[in-house]
Amino acid sequence: MLPAVTRTATAAITALALALGAAAPAHALGKNERNVLKGVFAAVLIHELVKQGRANAQPAPAPIPVQPVPHPGYQANVAAAAFYEFSPQARRMIQQRLAAYGYYRGGIDGKWGPGTAAAVQAYARDVNSSASLASRDGTIRLYNHLIG
Incomplete structure (x- = not known):
């Protein structure tokens, strides 16, 4: 699972870097704009991680029935x-x-x-x-x- 997550995260970071580089030079962005971009990046990354986790999720095993056993007391x-x-x-x-x-x-x-x-x-x-x-x-x- 980790290699797939790493690939997804790397792809997301690369895509974001290319998009930002084409939109405006980094030195032209103010503090607020950089914070917004950090938030967008975090949201995209979290979305990809959740999507990857759901794709790799396994169904929960059926519960094993337990017979109560009285303790010695x-x-x-x-x-x-x-x-x-x-x-x-x-x-x-x-x-x-x-x-x-x-x-x-x-x-x-x-x-x-x-x-x-x-x-x-x-x-x-x-x-x-x-x-x-x-x-x-x-x-x-x-x-x-x-x-x-």
């Missing part, structure tokens, strides 16, 4: 989001039940943390409900089972 994030859909009292009740079953050893504060996350995952694993932690609705059912 995905279940913890779903479980935490579902946990905070409950009232503070219900969250404390979930922690109390997990503690009563021997899964939770932290403070009963109704807040999600590493202890609550580990307890929920262990409880779900032991009651064969680990798959329920992959969705909000499944996690809500698991929490409701703990409260109820």
